[in-house]
Amino acid sequence: MNKITTRDFAPADPILPLYEAWRAARATWYELSSLPNNSNWDAPESRAAEAREHAAFSAMLDILPTTTAGFAALADVLWSVNGPSLAKDHPSFAAECDEPGNRLMIALWRAASGQDGLPPSAADGATPLNRE
Structure with a gap:
């Protein structure tokens, strides 16, 4: 019920x-x-x-989070912290995206956001939280 x-x-x-x-x-x-x-x-x-x-x-x-939009936001933040370490235009970026943990983050992002593709932070490259 x-x-x-x-x-x-x-x-x-x-x-x-x-x-x-x-x-x-x-x-x-x-x-x-x-x-x-x-x-x-x-x-x-x-x-x-x-x-x-x-x-x-x-x-x-x-x-x-209390909404799917909140879940999508957190999936993007998680991607920025634990997603691929290579820039989106690097030849090995796609291989990094295919790693199990990254595939799970992509799935969470897509399910929560209703969008295809990668979380928005994928376009950012290295972040202030992950600077090297």
Whole structure:
């Protein structure tokens, strides 16, 4: 028997504003990373963007998603942390995507987002959280 629960009437997913802040901070960090005087990513603006990214990331660790959009957001974050380490245009990127753990992340992303392809972070390459 189907039951309606309080979760059915929950407010917007608490993950989504954090995810949006995380994506915005990453985008800012990437824009700033190519500036000529920021080769070590130590410009104050870069450090501030990185701090915003880490704050949003850390907050997401302690919150459960309440919608499929929240699950998709977390799948993208997980991809950025544990997905392939190679750039999307690297010849071995497809082989890395075919590894079991990455295939599972892709499946979670696709099921939760309703989209084909890879999580959005796949286009980002190395991230401030995984810089090398």
